[in-house]
Amino acid sequence: MRDYFYKCIDDLTATLSGDEVLLGCYDGEQSDFVRFNRSQIRQPGSVTQREISLRLIDGKRHISSSVSLTGQSEVDGPKLSAMLDQLRSDLPHVPEDPYLLYATDVCSSEEVHNNTLPPSDDAVNAVLNAGAGHDLVGIYASGSIDAGYANSLGQRNWFSRPSFNMDWCFYHQADKAVKASYAGFAWDDSQFDRKVDTAREQLTVLSGEPRTIDPGEYRVFLAPAAMQEIMSMLCWGGFGLKDHRTKNTPLLKMVAEGATLAPSITLRENTAGGLAPRFSSRGYAKSDSVTLIENGRYRDCLVSPRSAAEYDEPTTGGDEYPESLDLTGGTLGADDVLGALDTGVYVNTLWYLNYSDRPAARMTGMTRFATFWVEDGKIVAPLNVMRFDETIYRILGENLIDLTAEREFLPDNDTYFARSTGSMNLPGALIDNFRFTL
Amino acid sequence: MVKDLETRLRNAMPSGVDYCSVRYLAERDEAVAVRQDKPLPVSRSETTGVMITVIADGALGYAATCDLGEAGLAEAAGRAVWWAKQAAGRAVTDFSKIAWPSEQAEVTGPNIRPWSEVSLEARYDLLTQQCARLKTDDRIVDWSAGIWFASSDSLLLTSDGGRIHQTRHYTMPSMNVTANHGAETQTRSLGGHSFCQQGGMEVLDTFAFTSAAPRLASEAIELLTAPNCPTGSMDLILAPDQMVLQIHESIGHPLELDRILGDERNYAGTSFVTTDMLGTYQYGSEKLNITYDPSRPEQLASYSHDDEGAASEKAWIIKDGLLLRSLGGTISQARTGLDGVANSRACSWNRPAIDRMANLNLEPGDMPFNDMVSSIQRGVYMETNCSWSIDDSRNKFQFGCERGRLIEDGKLTSVVKNCNYRGISATFWRSLKGVGPADETVVMGTPNCGKGEPNQVIRVAHASGPAMFENVDVFGGAEA
Known part of the structure; x- marks a missing residue:
């Protein structure tokens, strides 16, 4: 679709007049989605979607619109021309935008990855074999994700990455389950089998009598997937310049009062180490790395082109929501986690977090999936779900004992509207006095 | 709905299967907003495509495509059949035994004052006025007013003759005001995200959009010095x-x-x-x-x-x-x-x-x-x-x-x-x-x-x- 998209923009550019500037974005995917329940197939299918968005600019006025592409030039061409005509017609009627900013230096790029994906029916067979005799529920998503940018100034950017993500649970009963995932670019049976075996081993622990603990403070280990939920909450307004300047950031105490996290906390938006396209919808190249928190102190914000114009700061290129978050590891070895936890709660996954008091960075959420009670460094029982209510200054500050040295690369399995290209690279965290409330 | 398209959709239904449905959807939306008395750019989208669902050999398969040409629809139908056959004998239920509804309907939802009949200038004027009324105090650090409109045109065709065509319109007004002092920030909004209904500009009256701003602003300021909720x-x-x-x-x-x-x-x-x-x-x-x-x-x-x-x-x-x-x-x-x-x-x-x-x-x-x-x-x-x-x-x-x-x-x-x-x-x-x-x-x-x-x-x-x-x-x- 790269050449097709570029041709669309070329054709439209030829119709521009005066000082008109055109920015174009493309998003498309060809995906297979197979949904499983109880080790059977619930909904198997394929989705082909392509969308182009156009932004017409004239001076300080601009207006944008997006439309689905059929892939047939005789249909799309007239449709795009009509859309541009409508934008041109409406443009004089929209107010000037003082914060309009887009890249005017041409910076073209191309990142195309080969398709080494397995045939989906092979993957489905492997999943059903893995689920035989167990209660497997989950989804296999696979296919190519494409993104493009082109403007009337001659810039061209293209991104294409085929990938797959098998995200599943083995259920024991009721809400007791082991969560697992296998994501990548080429299917390796031995890797998948290892993940299946590990999940099955945890499943045997879940078969024990579940324990319920009273609300109170406990020593906990948050596995990387649990940390991903904590970080996702912080990403919700935590690191954007606009949220900082409008005092909406949950990290307001760090900014306004100099509150700090533990010195071991260094957090970066690591675009260069992530999976997402490195160009933005306004044509900027995203900064390879932005240090958000360094040694526990707030450092830099992500600055969108709009915020850059509004607050007179340099842009970091993309949006103000991290896509490739990277938390530096600590010193705790993976084999030492249970021993260091000693007696407490091993949390594999957290779920459905939200703020109890946003300016205080106080958040609540639930334990989910394989969460265990540990005594004397040994897992002794699965734990019934518990609600926590804690501030980030206690979780990653005064009560943080250590982070694991090893980190886990966690591709985002989000498929709202389209398959995500986000990811996080996170360690686990050993924390004292973690508050459970319900 | 273009008659040619409907014919094409019906022709796309594969033969030799137990059941098939073709669901077409075209949805348009537009967001207009003013933040801190400055206009945010108009954003519009239009998404159009088809979902083909097939029941064959007791299993279900689907394929969705934005290619509405004959070849694109045929490819999607073939893919849906392929998926059903892949799932045959391994599906959660025997889909061939399901009694699928087959009805006829032509329905248009309420839209008393269509937003499309309100000029862009008028929409911005309305929002600019409401936005300005939110900034009542130096402690108000962010304020905005917006309206999100959408309309959908859906057609469901089934292999046993069902045809359901529905056209609907949706309006969602929003208003947010944030007050701050030191490390305390409080926000008030127009009903959170819950004040939305089917219809056009009349939805704004339902939720008193043009009278809410002063109250929300004063409440946000009041919350800054209010005590915490008791325990x-x-x-x-x-x-x-x-x-x-x-x-x-x-x-x-x-x-x-x-x-x-x-x-x-x-x-x-x-x-x-x-x-x-x-x-x-x-x-x-x-x-x-x-x-x-x-x-x-x-x-x-x-x-x-x-x-x-x-x-x-x-x-x-x-x-x-x-x-x-x-x-x-x-x-x-x-x-x-x-x-x-x-x-x-x-x-x-x-x-x-x-x-x-x-x-x-x-x-x-x-x-x-x-x-x-x-x-x-x-x-x-x-x-x-x-x-x-x-x-x-x-x-x-x-x-x-x-x-x-x-x-x-x-x-x-x-x-x-x-x-x-x-x-x-x-x-x-x-x-x-x-x-x-x-x-x-x-x-x-x-x-x-x-x-x-x-x-x-x-x-x-x-x-x-x-x-x-x-x-x-x-x-x-x-x-x-």
């Missing part, structure tokens, strides 16, 4: 714009039949409700009456037929506190043998239909708000949802509201901030002591309900008056 077990009155969330999370989702069947266990979660509880389980007090109700045309998730062609009719879900029926569409009903409702829906053409709660309403009661207040010695009145969290069985919840007021000796008194409460669905609704009457009921909704794999975000709706609960665990903010 303790006490009586609680929830305003309609919090009840919308309470109904949604702790009644709607746990009653969705696909959750009960386990389809959602890897993502949205399971349910504390089991099929054997239907007809026997006391979900709440006798004050609790819940209906699946498509009969209010203005409500956000009203429709004549769901995305599998089932006709929507009002049904009692909970009556006098007793659980009667779950929320399952045609497939879930067939899998369980249970009664359900017409709620098999997809968020767009590129996602398959799953069970969704649609319009789920708290039927009016007989206790006016003032009577609730006067009956309480010590309690809290909370309004406008701002935080929501619930476990994957939809049982242990914690919700937060933008603003609260203490109730002392039967009177509303001082304002409190950071209002939170927590409870357990299975017992919470049994503490329901009163529901507001019909003239205090507000018809609300949300365009952002997330669920499903692949993920889907869809419109759902809830009508509710204020409601009073006793002995609820409430608390405020600051240190945990």
